[in-house]
Amino acid sequence: MPEQSILVVDDEPDMRLALSHALSQNGYSVKTASSGFEAVEKFKKDNFNLVITDVKMPKMSGIEVLGEVKKIDPMIPVVMITAYGTINNAVEAMQEGASDYILKPFSSETLEAAVKKVCAGSNNKSICKSIGANVIQNYQEKRIITQDKKMLGILNLAKSIAPSKATVLIGGESGTGKELLSSYIHQNSSVGERPYVAMNCAALPENLAESELFGHEKGSFTGAVRRKLGKFELANHGTILLDEISEMPAPLQAKLLRVLQEREVDRVGGNKPIPIDVRVIAISSIDLKNAVIEGKFRKDLFYRINVIPINIPPLRQRKADISLLSQYFLEKYCSCNNKKMTKISDETMSLLLKYDWTGNVRELENSIERAVLLGEGDVLLPRHLFLDEPENNSKDPIPLTVGLSVKEMEKQLIFKTLGEENGNRTHAARILGISIRTLRNKLREYKEQESLPAC
Numbered sequence: 001m002p003e004q005s006i007l008v009v010d011d012e013p014d015m016r017l018a019l020s021h022a023l024s025q026n027g028y029s030v031k032t033a034s035s036g037f038e039a040v041e042k043f044k045k046d047n048f049n050l051v052i053t054d055v056k057m058p059k060m061s062g063i064e065v066l067g068e069v070k071k072i073d074p075m076i077p078v079v080m081i082t083a084y085g086t087i088n089n090a091v092e093a094m095q096e097g098a099s100d101y102i103l104k105p106f107s108s109e110t111l112e113a114a115v116k117k118v119c120a121g122s123n124n125k126s127i128c129k130s131i132g133a134n135v136i137q138n139y140q141e142k143r144i145i146t147q148d149k150k151m152l153g154i155l156n157l158a159k160s161i162a163p164s165k166a167t168v169l170i171g172g173e174s175g176t177g178k179e180l181l182s183s184y185i186h187q188n189s190s191v192g193e194r195p196y197v198a199m200n201c202a203a204l205p206e207n208l209a210e211s212e213l214f215g216h217e218k219g220s221f222t223g224a225v226r227r228k229l230g231k232f233e234l235a236n237h238g239t240i241l242l243d244e245i246s247e248m249p250a251p252l253q254a255k256l257l258r259v260l261q262e263r264e265v266d267r268v269g270g271n272k273p274i275p276i277d278v279r280v281i282a283i284s285s286i287d288l289k290n291a292v293i294e295g296k297f298r299k300d301l302f303y304r305i306n307v308i309p310i311n312i313p314p315l316r317q318r319k320a321d322i323s324l325l326s327q328y329f330l331e332k333y334c335s336c337n338n339k340k341m342t343k344i345s346d347e348t349m350s351l352l353l354k355y356d357w358t359g360n361v362r363e364l365e366n367s368i369e370r371a372v373l374l375g376e377g378d379v380l381l382p383r384h385l386f387l388d389e390p391e392n393n394s395k396d397p398i399p400l401t402v403g404l405s406v407k408e409m410e411k412q413l414i415f416k417t418l419g420e421e422n423g424n425r426t427h428a429a430r431i432l433g434i435s436i437r438t439l440r441n442k443l444r445e446y447k448e449q450e451s452l453p454a455c
Contacts, residue, residue, distance in 0.1 A: 004119055005029045005046070009039040009053035009065055010081070019052065022108040023115070036060025040068045048076065050118060055082035055101075070097045077118040081106075144180050145328055148318040154310060155184070161308050162188035167260070167280045169305050172312035174285050174430055175360030179243065181312065182281045186239040191279060194238035199231045202247035202426075202436055209252050211268050214259070220269020232265050232276050239279040245305070246284045246291050247437050253298045260304050280305065285430060296435060315360040319353060325361060326352055329368035330380060339372050344380045355387055359427070414442055 006028050008019045016032045023030045031046065033039035037060055039053065051069050055062035066078050080101035099118045102110055146152060161168070162185045170178045179198070186196045204212055211221075215230030231240055242248075248256065259265050260280065264273040282305045291297035315322065326344055334341050344352075357363055367385060375384035414432065421427040429436040 004049045004115075005031070006050045006052060006115070007039060007043060007046075007048045008032045009036065009051065009057075009062070011035060011054065011057045015054070019111070022111055025108075026112055026115075028115070036062070036065040036068075039065050040072075043069055043072060050115065051076060051078045052081060052115075053078065055080050066098055079114055079118055144177060144184055145325060146318070146321050147324050148313075148321045150313055151318060151321065154181070154312065157310065158185050159188050161185070163190050165279050167282070167305050167307045169288070169307070169309045170281065170283045170312065171287070171309065172285070173314045173358075173360055174426065175362030176312040176314055177361055178283045178285075178312055179241070181310065182239075182241045182283060185281060186279070189239065189279065191238050195235050196239050196241070197231050197235035198241040198243060200243045202244040204248070204252075209249060210255065213252070214255070214265045214267055215270075215274075216268035217270050220267075224269070227267075230265060230267065232259065232278060233274060235278045236276050237278070239281060242280065242282045244285065244436075245282040246286050246288060246297055246435055250298070253301050257298065257301045257304060260301075286433075286435065291435070296438075315357045315364060321361075322353055322357075322364065323349060325364055326368055329365050330372065333369045333372040337372060339375075340378050341372055341375060341380055342378050345382070348380050348382050348385065351382055351385060351387065358431075410442075411446060414439070 004027075006023055008016055008023070008030055009032070010016045010019065011034055013034070016034065020030045020032055031042060031048075033042055036053075036057055039051070040060075043051065051065070053062040053065045057065075062080055062082070066080070069076055069078055074097070077099035078097065080098050082101065082103060100114050102114050144151075144155065146155070158181060168182075168185060170181055172178050182198075183196065186192060199213065211224075211228065211230065213230050213232060215228050215233055216224050218224055218227050242256075259276070262273070263277065264275050266273050288297055288302050288306070292299045292302050315325075323344075326349070330341060330344060333339070352364075359366075367387065368380075370386060371380055371384040374386075375381070414428070417428045417431055418425070421431070425436055425439055429439045432439070
């Protein structure tokens with residue numbers, strides 16, 4: 001790894017000397033500046049990988065230094081140091097683009113840990129540049145990497161609607177990047193610096209679902225020992241992501257509809273509604289139109305959330321992204337694991353392009369990471385991949401015999417699909433075309449009927 005060059009900015013000579021010594025001892029190249037003005041001039045002349053600046057300085061503060069640095073190069077990480085650490089200082093620094101901040105007094109270990117974390121994130125950005133990818137910086141260090149025309153069109157659409165408060169419904173298969181797109185919309189919205197709260201509706205415990213979303217008052221039920229704010233209140237003035245909204249229980253769907261219509265929530269046990277101002281993004285891995293037809297999802301709620309529908313195509317329809325993502329993941333995991341595998345052979349790339357990728361980008365990433373860890377040499381070869389053979393899907397067909405009921409056929413199909421998906425219920429439900437809640441109910445029914453162990 002090349003030597004990292006760091007610019008240290010502090011008006012106190014002793015602190016500059018201590019910081020410079022501690023960083024130099026850890027192998028960094030360090031230059032110092034005694035004022036914000038001197039720091040900006042040095043930054044314009046030299047190449048630095050990181051800037052560390054005190055917050056409270058005369059004439060030009062550390063926040064102002066941060067702003068000037070970001071004007072020159074928005075990608076350079078800046079770490080703030082202050083003895084006047086308050087929540088407001090931290091929030092202001094992060095809003096202006098600081099990568100981290102630490103409070104005086106601090107140990108050399110704390111400083112080194114902060115620098116390592118920031119430099120690691122900076123290195124990942126360098127990887128993205130090196131392969132010429134269309135990289136979209138995303139919320140919480142997430143990125144969307146694509147060169148596919150459809151995906152680029154989706155990103156343009158997402159960016160154009162982001163400043164509005166319109167509800168967005170993102171559809172697509174599991175692993176296509178729906179959560180990334182949700183984060184991207186929030187980051188490009190007018191509330192990008194405000195709260196971003198994600199809630200997986202499939203993971204909501206049925207007896208506590210309302211409390212989780214809308215909150216409760218102290219004493220409203222057994223165990224409610226204090227007031228709790230729900231996800232909607234936590235996301236107030238920001239964005240709330242309702243992941244797998246198709247799995248939301250029917251009673252909760254009705255209450256969510258009211259929240260979206262009235263823009264207020266009722267805490268469990270509360271005596272007055274709480275006004276909210278929140279952007280809603282919903283995600284679904286199944287077709288909600290079909291769920292409405294089948295009576296599994298409220299029609300009125302569907303129309304309420306389907307203001308701006310965005311559907312992400314599966315990876316198998318984005319061939320241009322397979323090679324781009326493969327190279328990106330190769331460099332990423334080689335860097336993380338100190339491997340020297342820098343190329344993908346033509347034969348390997350041919351296999352990657354032909355593969356179906358039912359798990360989409362998530363499956364591709366896992367496959368490349370596994371190949372890097374188990375492979376050897378500097379070229380990723382076909383033998384390093386452990387992809388399922390297409391023929392496996394046709395093995396052990398379910399026998400059609402006279403007298404076999406439809407219910408028994410359904411049961412066999414469910415267990416066969418679960419077996420082929422290694423017990424992964426989410427994947428099995430998607431392949432079967434049913435919700436994960438329906439699958440759970442079916443398995444519970446089989447278990448009760450025949451005392452079978454749960455899958």
